[in-house]
Amino acid sequence: MNWEQLITLPVYQLNQAEKMPLFNQQLVELAHYHYQHSENYRDIIDFLYQGKLPEDEVPALAVRLFKHHLLKSISTEDIFRITTSSGTTSQQVSQIVLDKENALRQQKVLATIMKQWLGGKRLPMLIIDHPKVIKNKFSYSARGVGIQGMSLFGYDHTYALNEDMSINIGAVSQFIDKHKDQKIFIFGFTFIVWQYFIQKLKEKNTQLGIADAVLLHSGGWKKLQDKAVSNQTFKSQLNTVLGNVKVHNFYGMVEQTGTVYVECEASYLHCPIWSDVIIRKKSNLAEEEKNGIEGIIQVNSLLPTSYPGHALLTEDLGIIIGEDNCQCGKKGKYFQVNGRLAKAEMRGCSDTQS
């Protein structure tokens, strides 16, 4: 199956029996593709598996390998863009090598997934950040890149914050008033939305009374967990100050841009058709066979062709809740992310695991 066909698959409708044989076959083919085209990947695999890609499984690379090595499966002259992100655990940044085709595929898959949550039409967009975050053209921050990536789902992009992170209440009120008869799209990073928007509005006793909106947020719960703010608290306070807003967190990483995992109405993250999540035991990294047990999250994605990022062992902990039977009606695996692996535990993990 080529990408022209793959992109037409329904995002959340195939059950395990329909998805997994197809997905696994594609993933194995992709692993062989990278083994052939990526010298870096071949070296790693040859070293760990005595000169041969395992027949029946796809080895996962530790996500931090992309912080130390420029891993690519294309020739240097075909590099279109290198996306980077700062990690939260080290100063090192991941470097992801993209050719034109891979960059475009990431955008198309992201768009296809987002349409499931936002609808097919672009919506007036309120960004919970300040406009300077995207101003420096040649050195984007991870925040800037995230905002860029989401802005194509909106129009009349309006920034809710000033550069000092205070609320630009004039701009916000004007925006809400102008679009009061439409559904609006709100986007921001989890901690920023909470700290600089929800909390500040609450302090001022301001209620925006939004009639209809979808808020997507991402970036991790670490800082909110430190403040003991649960997802439930986040949502209920948000609805109090903002109004009628559907809230969806999403999980994803720069190493697999495109395949994001969006939180449903039942508060679980859902696998789109083009990716899969596996939980591995902390003790020996073996695959956790049972659902409902916490372990290290591995993400498999069919998108990466220009770099060998198709199977990655993350540094995040999570639980697979179930498959095909979420109360929201979506098929496929659904899970939750519980936090990050402690630094000491990370050192115990080798750089690859199958």
Place this chain on the structure above:
Amino acid sequence: MTAITILVDAFVTALEVPRSEVNESLEYNSHKQWDSTAHMILIAQLENDFEVMFDIDDIIDMSSFTKAKEILTKYNESISF
């Protein structure tokens, strides 16, 4: 103003490039001024100047000056470049 003049003006303004660089060989991400930030500025400019609202897929597909012409024509058949 002719459609082509409006189009070139939109590119000049949004990408902050000299007129001479707005031609058939101008492509997204190949020209250093046409990055993802500039792309959304360009989209807003074109939507304003041609009074259209692009679909998400067309924003993604608008990867060159030539492609922009093709997409705009799709939205408004009376436009010709």
